[in-house]
Amino acid sequence: MFESLQQGLGTALKTIRGHAKLTEANMRDGLRLVQQALLEADVSYTVVQDFMARVSEQAVGEKVLKSLRPDQHVLGIVHRELINLMGPVDHSLHLRGDVSVLMLCGLQGSGKTTTCGKLGALIQRRARKPMLVAADLQRPAAIEQLEVIGSQLGLPVYTERDATDPVAVCHNAVKHAKEIGAEVIILDTAGRLHIDEELMAQLQRIDHRCNPEQISLVVDAMTGQDAVNSAKAFNEALELDGVIMTKLDGDARGGAALSVKAVADVPIKFIGTGEHLDALEEFHPDRMAGRILGMGDVLSLVEQAHQKFDQEEMAAQEARLRKGEFTLDDFKKMIGQTKKLGPLNKVMSMIPGLGNMADMLGDVDAEKDMRRLVGVVDSMTPEERRNPKKTVDQSRRRRIAAGAGVEPHEVNELVKQFEGMADLMRRVSNMGIRDRMRTMQEMAKGSMANPGGLLTKQKVGTGKRLTPKEKANLKKQREKDKRRQRRNAKNDGNNSP
Amino acid sequence: MGLLDKFRQGLKKTTNLLKTDIRDLFKGEGQLVDEEFLDQLFGRLIKSDMGVQAAGETVEEIRSTYRGRVTQMEDVVATIKAKLKSLLAQPADPIRFAPSGPTVIMVAGVNGSGKTTSIAKLGQMLLGRGKTVVLGAADTFRAAAVEQLTIWANRLGVEIVTGPPRSDPASVAHKAVARALEIGADVCIVDTAGRLQTQQNLMQELTKIHRVLGKQIPDAPHEVILVLDATTGQNGISQAKHFTEAVHCTGIILAKLDGTAKGGIVVAIRGQVGLPVKYIGVGEKAEDLALFEPEPFVEALFEDVGSLAKPK
Secondary structure: OOHHHHHHHHHHHHHHOOOOOOOHHHHHHHHHHHHHHHHHOOOOHHHHHHHHHHHHHHHOOHHHHHOOOHHHHHHHHHHHHHHHHHOOOOOOOOOOOOOEEEEEEEOOOOOHHHHHHHHHHHHHHOOOOEEEEEEOOOOOOHHHHHHHHHHHHOOOEEOOOOOOOHHHHHHHHHHHHHHHOOOEEEEEEOOOOOOOHHHHHHHHHHHHHHOOOEEEEEEEOOEOOOHHHHHHHHHHHHOOOEEEEEOOOOOOOOOHHHHHHHHHOOOEEEEEOOOOOOOEEEOOHHHHHHHHOOOOOHHHHHHHHHHHOOHHHHHHHHHHHHOOOOOHHHHHHHHHHHHHHOOHHHHHHOOOOOHHHHHHHOOOOHHHHHHHHHHHHHOOOHHHHHOHHHHOOHHHHHHHHHHHOOOHHHHHHHHHHHHHHHHHHHHHHOOOHHHHHHHHHHHHHHHHHOOOOOOOOOOOOOOOOOOHHHHHHHHHHHHHHHHHHHHHHHHHHHHOO | OOHHHHHHHHHHHHHHHHHHHHHHHOOOOOEEOOHHHHHHHHHHHHOOOOHHHHHHHHHHHHHHHHOOOEEOHHHHHHHHHHHHHHHHOOOOOOOOOOOOOOEEEEEEOOOOOOHHHHHHHHHHHHHHOOOOEEEEEEOOOOOOHHHHHHHHHHHHOOEEEOOOOOOOHHHHHHHHHHHHHHHOOOEEEEEEOOOOOOOHHHHHHHHHHHHHHHHHOOOOOOEEEEEEEOOEOOHHHHHHHHHHHHHOOOEEEEEOOOOOOOOOHHHHHHHHOOOOEEEEEOOOOOOOEEEOOHHHHHHHHOOOHHHHHOOO
C-alpha cells in the first residue's frame, strides 16, 4: 500500500544512518530527502513544509547531541510526527437509536457508489439494518449500479426512477426507511466538482433537509496536490465529519491521507483496500506511520486475522502443532485461512521484512498455485493426508495426479514442500513470539536468495558448536576427571586392605 | 466557440490560480532571485503536480539564469514557459485512423478516471466528423457499467455491442470489432473495466483483450488510450508505465481538467514514460473534449501574466 513511500523514506534515512552523531548539516541533507519522498508521495506542499519544520526543530540541537542512536532518534521523530499529522481518529459512526443518516460526497470517480455498498456491508456486520439511497441522478446508470450492489449484499436500495431533484429523493428516502424499519440510511450523492457552486448548494440543501449524523468525503488515494483544495471546499460547504480514502490497494503512495487531515482538519475514518465489498478497513494512523517507516503492520494483520479466523479451529490446530502433529489437512486449512485474509501479496506486505518478497512474487500468480495445491490435497485419502511421505508411492501418486489434474511430479513437490512446512511448524510451535518473528524473517531472506525455490526440509543442528578453545578446555577437564578417578581408585585400593 | 477558446475556458480556473501565484512572488518593481524566492517558486510548481524532478529542473534553470539578480516578472515567466514547453515537447496528436477498414480504439485506465464519459465524448467528436461508430462495452465487471455506456450510446445514436455481466471482456471486444467489420463502421471504441495498475491478473486480462483485437484486424487496436484523471498525483507515472507495458498505450486523455487540478502530472509522464496527451476533458457534456496542444496549454497556464506586468 504505502510501499513506494516506504522505499523512498528507507533510502532517505539510510544517508542519515551511519553517522555517529547527528549534526545540523548532515541531518539537513537527510531531511531534504525525506521532504522529497513526501512530495513524491503527493503530500501537499504546505503540509510538507510544516512537517519538515516541526521535525527539524525537534531533531536539531541539544536532543541530537544527547541521543545515542541518531537514526533511531530521527526515525522516532518522523514516525511520531507522521502520526500527529494523520491522527487522532474516531472510528465511530455516531449512529443514533432510531434512524441515522450517513451522507457520502466527493468528486466524480472517487468511488462513492462502491464505498456506499462497502459501508452498508460494514454496518450490516455490526448488526444494524442499513438502506442505500441512490441520490446520484446525474451519472448515467448510477442508480442501476447501486441496485446491483444492493442485491449482491442483500440490502434494500431506495430509488426513484424518473426523479430530477436529489434533495426530494433523499427526503423521501428517510420517510421510507422508517416504514421498512431500516436503522441506517446511506445517501450516495452524485460526484461533483468542488467549484460548482450550484451543485455544492444542492448538497447543502440535502444536508438541511435530511440532517445527516455523519457526512463523509470520499477521496481517491491517488489524488495529487489538489486533494487539499477539494477537501477544504467540501468541508466549508458541509462541515464534514470524516474522510473515506479509496483505492489504497494500488501502489498509490497516498500522501493525500497526510494532507487532508492537516489542511481541512477532517480525520480519515476508513480506507478502501480492494474491489470486494468487504474491503473497507478502519484507518489507523499509528499503523500507517509504522508501515511508512518500514516497521510493518503486524497489528493490522493480527486484527484482520482475529476477524476472519475461526478461533476454535485455530485452537485445535495449535494444540496438534504443539504435539508436533501437522497433516496435509492442516496445510489445506492454513491455505484457506491465508486466502481469507486477502490477496497473498497484500498479506505478505504487512509482515515486517516480507514486503520485498511480495514485490518479487509480483509476477507469480500465487493464488492460482494455491488452488492447485488444494486440488492435490483434495484428491488424497485421509491416510495419505496424515502421512504422505510414507504412504504415497508411485501408483498412488499417479492416481492423485490424475484426480487433481496435475502432473505426477507436482504431487511430489507438494509432499516435499509439506515436509518442509511440517518441520518448520514443529520448530515454530516451540518458540516464543520473538523467535517466531526471527524465523519468519530468515525464511524471507532464504526465499529471496532462491525466489523460485520451495520450502524444503531444513537440517537441524545437533547442539552447540564449540570453539577450539572450548574443546581444549573440555579435553583438559576430561583428563583431569580421569586422573582424579584413577587417583581415587588407587586410594580406594590402598585403603581397602 | 473555437477550439482554442474552449481549451482556454477549461483551463481558466487553473490559469487564475497559477497566475495569482506567480504574480504573488513578485513584489513591486523587481524581485531579487534568492533562495527564498526559488523555494517559493518550487512550491508553486509542485502544487501543479508536475513532480519533484520537473519542478526541480525548472527551478534549477531559473537559479542558473537569474541567481542573485533583481529581475522583471515577465523574464522569469518567459523562462518558465520555455522550460515547460521543452519538457512537454510533443506535437498535437489526434486519433490516427487506419488506412482501410475500421479503426479500433481501446480505452483503459484506473477505476473512476473517466473512461466511459471520455468514450462518449470521443464518439461525439467522431460522429461530428461524419464517422460511423460502434461501441464495445467490455467492462463486464463493474455493476451497471454496461448500462452506463448503453445510455450514452442511445444519446449519441450509435450502435453498442454488449455481453452478459461477468462474461469474458475479450469476447465482448471481439464481438464489437466483428460487428464493426460487418456493418463497415469507421471506428470501433472498446471500453474496458477500470483496474489498478498493480493488479497483475487484471492487467493480464487487459493484455488478452489487446491480443484478441489484433487477431481480427492486423495492427488493431490502432489507438490505445489511457484515461487519466487530472487530479491524479505522482501515481500517474506508475499508471502510465504499467498500462503502457500491458497494452502499449499510444496516448492519454486527460479527463476532469475543469476543476482546480492542474494536470501537471502529464509533464512528469512525458518526461519519464514519453506518453503524449491526445485530448483533454473540460466538462461534463459530450462535446467537452478538446485536442491537446502543448503550446496553448503552457500559454494558457501563463495567460495575461506578461501583459499585466507592463503598465508600471
